[in-house]
Amino acid sequence: MTVKCASSRLLRVGGHNFQRLSRKSQIASWMHTSSWLRSSPSASESPELETEKKLSYHCEVGTTPLNNRTLGKCINRAAASSGDKVAYTFVESNRSFTFGEFREHVDRCAKGLLAAGLSKGDTLLIFAPNIPNWLLIFAACSKLGVVSASVHPAYSKPEFFNAIEKVKPKAIFIPDEFKTIKFYGNLCKWIPELATSSPGQLSSAQFPSIKTVIVESEKTLPGTVNMKEISQGGNADLEAAEAKVGCDDPLTVIFTSGTTGSAKAASLIHHGFINNCQIVTDIMVRTEDQPCIMNPLPLFHVFGLLSATIPILSDYRTIFPAIGYDQIAIMKSIQDYKCTRMTGSPTMFIDLINHPERSKYDMSSLVYCTMGGSICTTETRKLVEETFGCLSLTGYGSTETSTVCSLIRPDDPPEKRMVSVGRPLPHVEMKIADPETGVEVPCNETGEVWIRGFNIFNGYLGEEAKTKDVITPSRWYRSGDIGTMDDEGYFNIVGRLKDLIIRGGENIHPIDVEVELDSHPAVEESHVIGVPDKRLGEEVCAVIVLRDGAEASPEELRAYLKDKVAYFKIPKYFLFELDVPKTAIGKAQKNKMREAATKKLGL
Structure with missing residues (x-):
């Protein structure tokens, strides 16, 4: 699924670059003046025939009713119906759970969280890679009505602080460390009161909401509650706590990049997320004897979380090959566990296809490969x-649509499967709209993709204006993406109204990096753009204008950014001698800059 991004100053579609005007006037201009987007009716075509054209609106009929179950109830049902079947295997952690064992661990964890003082309405921030306790904490929170909020484990201090300010968590879950990331050490630097506080009694001047830091560690770390203590459970009344949680309560918060450059906190409810998982499961007709999903996606990403939740609704087994991204571990796990499905970004599949050791592993068990997270080209689909x-x-979707809103079906013809992003999910409406009026454009003509249905998110926490900007009064979600719909209800995404760079499925807003680069004493101004990359789709390039007499090298600037932005936002390319084209009012023209950078870099 092509995951949506925030609005931008620049659009690149079909090899064309467009300077951003206002959001509405720009789309309207493209639709009504660009012949390659909107073809004029022939002179012989009468107005009556023009009005009879089918419009770009499709609502897929649902044969299965939506349900009102919470995630906690789904976990209970799975344990009752498939208790002895293996649900999850974390290969690197050497840990597996049957559905029955998973419920037992989740229930103990939930009681431990109750004993630690958390209750319905509180928020717990998960700041960790793909370890088993990530999933247990998330599931335990769902039973209590505690809202989980997950962030990228590579977040820098400013990015982490933005998340804290948005969700105001009462508790934080971290591992002690993972590879080069020192979670506990960083937290002690960022929240200095932690190291001297009593467990569960943190009193931070900057973040007064935070009371408890839960840590997974073999050591006793000052100021923290150990995850082992939480996992022991307690005598709290879990049944009473579960009874207070309904399907319309918030389930989780997932961060998605915003137009200001700071991540927005998108709130998803049980009803939207659970039914989305259930419908996706129903669409994927089971043809395997023993369905087994390979999920190398990060759990903090909505696509990874959906893939991790599907087993609870389907009794599929899911394999997490490694704590971090590891191509060898993916291939070996597919072979060892005979995985029948793999979910991942296009970049992940390209990595496996191009890996020099691929031939050493037997991956013939795969029946389906489901791609999402960024644009999936026809070439990539064929290669897979x-x-x-x-x-x-x-498929196509976003955090704001609880992951998926349209999807290719296994029985769709090749000409649809290789080009489109499928038809809407059952019970979901989609249309290609004139953004000025909200009225559907004729089929095969271009406009903005709008979505409406059970799966639309609640809104961005603390950002009412941004929520109103993307959700209309009639509950249509305005994706900001440009697409088409054919007369059979298949959608295609042709571009995006974003200044966002999508690097291997990771959303990068140039402002995040530009602000930090501009603070370097040698930098007069910086302009961050996306340039083509065969593997990742886009790579980050920074055009730098140095101050008179100043010097700086790419290595120096990368080192300067290291602790200021996440590693995946650090530019691969730095160009110091590229002219910066500007308009008459001094606005940088990133469309021309991208063309010049692409040419200079030989991409």
């Missing part, structure tokens, strides 16, 4: 099918 001998299934 030819390499793995399976069907490639692509």
